[in-house]
Amino acid sequence: MLELVYRAASVHRQFNNTAEVQVCTLLSVKTGGCPEDCAYCPQAARYHTDVKVHGLLPTAEVMDYAQKAKAAGSTRFCMGAAWREVRDNRDFDRVLEMVKGVNAMGMEVCCTLGMLTESQAEKLAAAGLYAYNHNLDTSPEYYEEIISTRTYEDRLNTLGHVRKAGISVCCGGIVGLGETHDDRINMLHTLCTLPQHPGSVPINALVRIKGTPLENNPKVDIWDMVRMIATARILMPKTMVRLSAGRTEMSIPEQAFCFMAGANSIFAGDKLLTTPNPAFEEDNAMFSLLGLTPMEAFQNEVKSNDSKLEKEEVLR
Numbered sequence: 001m002l003e004l005v006y007r008a009a010s011v012h013r014q015f016n017n018t019a020e021v022q023v024c025t026l027l028s029v030k031t032g033g034c035p036e037d038c039a040y041c042p043q044a045a046r047y048h049t050d051v052k053v054h055g056l057l058p059t060a061e062v063m064d065y066a067q068k069a070k071a072a073g074s075t076r077f078c079m080g081a082a083w084r085e086v087r088d089n090r091d092f093d094r095v096l097e098m099v100k101g102v103n104a105m106g107m108e109v110c111c112t113l114g115m116l117t118e119s120q121a122e123k124l125a126a127a128g129l130y131a132y133n134h135n136l137d138t139s140p141e142y143y144e145e146i147i148s149t150r151t152y153e154d155r156l157n158t159l160g161h162v163r164k165a166g167i168s169v170c171c172g173g174i175v176g177l178g179e180t181h182d183d184r185i186n187m188l189h190t191l192c193t194l195p196q197h198p199g200s201v202p203i204n205a206l207v208r209i210k211g212t213p214l215e216n217n218p219k220v221d222i223w224d225m226v227r228m229i230a231t232a233r234i235l236m237p238k239t240m241v242r243l244s245a246g247r248t249e250m251s252i253p254e255q256a257f258c259f260m261a262g263a264n265s266i267f268a269g270d271k272l273l274t275t276p277n278p279a280f281e282e283d284n285a286m287f288s289l290l291g292l293t294p295m296e297a298f299q300n301e302v303k304s305n306d307s308k309l310e311k312e313e314v315l316r
């Protein structure tokens with residue numbers, strides 16, 4: 001483990017400023033009532049959870065939240081809607097307005113809205129969308145155990161549309177779904193052999209929510225998170241590796257190990273979609289203790305086609 005972390009830290013130091021960590025905020029703009037069956041998700045309509053269902057939030061409310069996130073130090077604002085896929089309707093038009101509004105604030109604006117067509121990806125790009133999140137969740141082999149309502153191929157197609165529209169791809173997965181080490185390796189292999197390394201790769205620890213099929217899964221071991229982050233960092237040297245869900249159950253020393261292993265982004269704010277997350281003040285205190293500083297916006301993304309060249313350099 002220590003040798004792995006040492007190597008990952010060396011790669012991280014070679015390609016990134018290790019003192020900087022990007023602070024992102026994720027807001028659920030439409031919550032619950034989702035027709036999908038993702039086994040970990042409290043927003044799936046078929047599971048009985050405590051999630052309070054609501055339709056698309058008013059645009060002004062979302063803008064207000066984004067302003068507050070920016071004032072607290074966030075440089076990326078991600079809006080999540082519990083949709084199976086985007087429909088070309090008034091709600092989508094409103095999301096486009098929100099994208100324009102957040103973009104005008106000078107933040108990296110990201111969305112996670114489910115599956116997208118090519119033309120929807122183009123509309124989002126034209127509105128100023130910087131990144132689109134669509135996770136693979138797990139390996140191609142284990143995927144059917146977790147989701148039956150759409151295929152791995154569907155996910156890869158959406159990622160292709162996002163990439164084609166020139167939007168930065170944010171794509172990662174979840175540790176603790178019951179997958180094996182081989183599944184974790186295969187998920188990382190899928191990610192690092194996409195036509196371009198994703199601009200960001202969120203690594204989530206399962207948050208076990210009462211009422212979901214995975215509520216009784218064992219707690220994710222911190223060393224499994226460190227191992228995933230370190231391996232992702234070595235495989236995708238310039239990608240933003242995000243230490244995402246599950247931080248409320250991690251101590252500061254445990255999170256420090258994740259940063260050491262190459263994580264250079266976190267989600268801040270008291271909610272991560274519908275699950276609890278450390279508040280801004282707690283993270284500021286942690287940053288000051290560890291000598292970390294929040295990264296400026298638009299600093300460290302793999303956005304262009306030259307990532308292929310960078311990859312070749314790394315392999316050499």
Ligand code: SF4
Pocket residue numbers: 034035036037038041042043044081082083084114
């Ligand atoms: S993860 Fe997304 S697609 Fe799956 S059930 Fe939850 S909201 Fe729906």
